[in-house]
Amino acid sequence: MCSISSMMERIWRYASRSRSVENSAPPLLATITLDDIANGLDENRFTSVDLVQAYIARINEVNRDVNAVLEINPDAITIAHDLDNERRCQGRRGPLHGVPILLKDNIFTLDRMNTSAGSYALLGSKVVREGTVVERLRSAGAILLGKTNLSEWSNFRSKQATDGWSARGGQTYAPFVPLQAPEGSSSGSAVSTILGLAAVSLGTETDGSIVGPSKKNSVVGFRTTTGLVPRDGVIPLSDRQDTVGPIARTVKDAVYILSVIAGPSDYDNVTSSFPFAQVPDYLAYCRDTNLTGIRLGVPRSSIASKDPYVLETFERALQCLRNAGASVVDNVKFRSEHEWMDWDLSERKRPLEAEFKASIERWCGALVKNPHNITNVADIIQFIESEPRELSSERDVGRLISSRDSPGIDAEVTQAALEKMLRCSGKDGILGALEDYNVDALVFPNEYNLPSTFAARAGMPVFALPLGFYPEGTQSQETEVGHQVEVAPNVPFGLLFTAEHYSETKLIRLAYAFEQLWSLNHLPKPYIQPKTELKNVIARRNRVDSRL
Secondary structure, three states, X not given: XXXXXXXXXXXXXXXXXXXXXOOOOOOOOOOOOHHHHHHHHHOOOOOHHHHHHHHHHHHHHHHHHHOOEEEEOOOHHHHHHHHHXXXXXXXXXXOOOOOEEXXXXXXXXOOOOOOOOOOHHHOOOEEOOOOHHHHHHHHOOXXXXXXXXXXXXHHOOOOOOOOXXXXXXXXXXXXXXXXXXXXXXXXXXXXXXXXXXXXEEEEEEOOOOOHHHHHHOOXXXXXXXXXXOOOOOEOOOOOOOOEEEEEEOOHHHHHHHHHHHOOOEXXXXXXXXXXXXXXXXXXXXXXXXXXXXXXXXXXXHXXXXXXXXXXXXXXXXXXXXXXXXXXEEOOOOOOOHHHHHHOXXXXXXXXXXXXXXXXXXXXXXXXXXXXXXXXXXXXXXHHHHHOHHHOOOOOOOHHHHHHHOOOOOOOXXXXXXXXXXXXXXXXXXXXXXXXXXXOOEEEEEOOOOHHHHHHHHHOOOEEEEEEEEOOOOOOOEXXXXXXXXXXXXXXXXXXXXXXXXXXXXXXXXXXXXXXXXOOOOOOOOOOOOOOOOHHHHHHHHHHHHHHO
């Protein structure tokens, strides 16, 4: 409760602010930033309850078409109301106070929402505590609005899978053309962000699950260094490789989230490698566009795209970076390039198969509520094959079978493959290239290619940014599995920066400068868009208030 004097002072201040902005329409939710939200809440132009109600209405308008959101937090409005009261009585905690955020459905919350990795096998399961990232978001005043759909088991169920499909959530679609492939496991988070179904969202990545959906949805995605952000409370794929990162519409918004969730935790030993005495001031690197002194390497032979429009746009992006003061070193090569490509695929897969087997056993062993008695990968397979809602006749369990049959993480063949993978992607991969060519970072089109997978396998950071959209006249292409639209007019494509472990400050500087200087060939134009805006919710609230 506020004291009477404190409450009256704050009411007077809010009323004064309200009179000065009462004729100013609130920002559109498809483009609103965290700064816009903080300013609007501070100036009493709208409330966090208004935001939550608007976002829920928007989800209800489009979710049947895109399947981005699995469930909405039934307590979101109550939480928003409490945070509005706290802001009035005590002021705001920080930039995330009263901000609705969506979480990928493998990030555990100890509330009335489920955390299932998209599978009915874990529906209703509980662990003893929330993840550190969830605790930090709550402490910062964020409102956990709901859970987003994902590729079931972080895309480690099927060998013939479509990205963004889960038994619980169905098929997520990106919103730029009908039946558009969303790419990657964190697809629901990316689709929700571009459609303005929440202010920002959280995703997780093992290999491509943040940066891929960011490309297909023209949003910003940050695959953080493995060890920068705690993963306790996250249903794992690989305890060694997984990480958590923000998906947002601007670099600065992503950095706001990173600043809250980064830092070591006693509940995740991988964060013991955190090299700083305190979390760096990441926002300090969102202030200028001067890249003088930065050397960027282009791994030309590793660029998979042959599309002339993508390549021409990429060349213009390189010139944009040069104009900002950066030097560009072309034709950077990896020491392990040929060795990796010649490596037998089944051998290359061994580490992840073994890691999923061990990681899931660890997770299930910590469950304090386990309705379906899932203890290992074999149990998952048995459940899927016996549960009609898992659609096992339509979606195979090939990856789960390979993981079940893995000789294990300690087996000699697994350790040999892991050692080779880490060397090829690290010392003889990205780290070697940075050293050999004396460059600060690598830049390349956002594709599932050698440098992006090297960064993921070695646990290095990757920053994904929008680059453009395929133009009119582009020949449409479909995915091999599922016949979803992969390439077509108005489908986005993107750009990636990567560098060594814990180089987030460097990548933020690069990403922010590029974002400020680069002009997309058009603004994002989803073919489907929710219509509810803050102004509609505010008008409805005012009508109700007038009757009281």
